[in-house]
Amino acid sequence: VLGNESSKGIEWVYSLAKHHIAESWSASAETALTDLDEGRVESLCSEREDLSDVPFFTVDGERTRDMDDALYIARDGSGWLLSVAIADPEALISSEPELEKEVLERSASLYAPGKIVPMLPEKLSSDLCSLVEGKKRLAKVFKIQVSETGELTDFTISQAAITSAQKLSYAQASGVESTELKSVVAEQLPLLQSLSEKMLEWRRENACVQQGRTEFYLELNDKQKIEAIKPRETHTAHAWVEECMLLVNR
Secondary structure, X not given: OOOOOOOOOHHHHHHHHHOOOOOOOXXXXXXXXXXXXXXXXXXXXXXXXXXXXEEEEXXXXXXXXXXXXXXXXXXXXXXXXXXXXXXXXXXXXXXXXXXXXXXXXXXXXXXXXXXXXXXXXXXXXXXXXOOOXXXXXXXXXXXXXXXXXXXXXEEEEEEEEEEEEEEEEHHHHHOOOOOOOOHHHHOOHHHXXXXXXXXXXXXXXXXXXXXXXXXEEEEEOOOOOEEEEEEXXXXXXXXXXXXXXHHHHO
């Protein structure tokens, strides 16, 4: 017996029970977590290419804590060199088989209005594996050469250690919200804009570009019932980052 239709949050409780989804972690996974700390991260970082002096930056939602990608853009001749760092939790959890097993069973984070069942424990997703500003973190780094016409010409992939120079929200990166930008990050934003525009031009000429559409989200009241359905606010930086992620996928 889970409750009745008037129980607060019953839809969430029912959905988890119906699909046999666990919100908590097993005792063995929790024990494994105690062995993972900044010292383990530092030890693994020492075995990798050190890119901690490269001024990567992250662009995410204002309240996001699990930063899983970071960017660095520089001019390279007539084109650009785009470096994309993708957080590498596998490197940290592969030594803990019980934890790794549960992560693989979840395989992805589950999102619902006002709720989330994360793929990784919060200690990892929001801290040890998150590309947190000012902290050295494990990452897979894609170094991608892009021509002046927006075409991918060459790339390398390496296991590296990076340090994010600054965390920006989409509004801050787009210039909608004012923030004190570090100079090494501020000089990259115009490059990010011009690079993404050229990559979009190339895709329009050579690939299939789907028309953008408004995304919506559900707003819940204090009883966890749907109060309203509202359009999700987007900024120009959303499109910039999307182009970079599409390039990494290619």
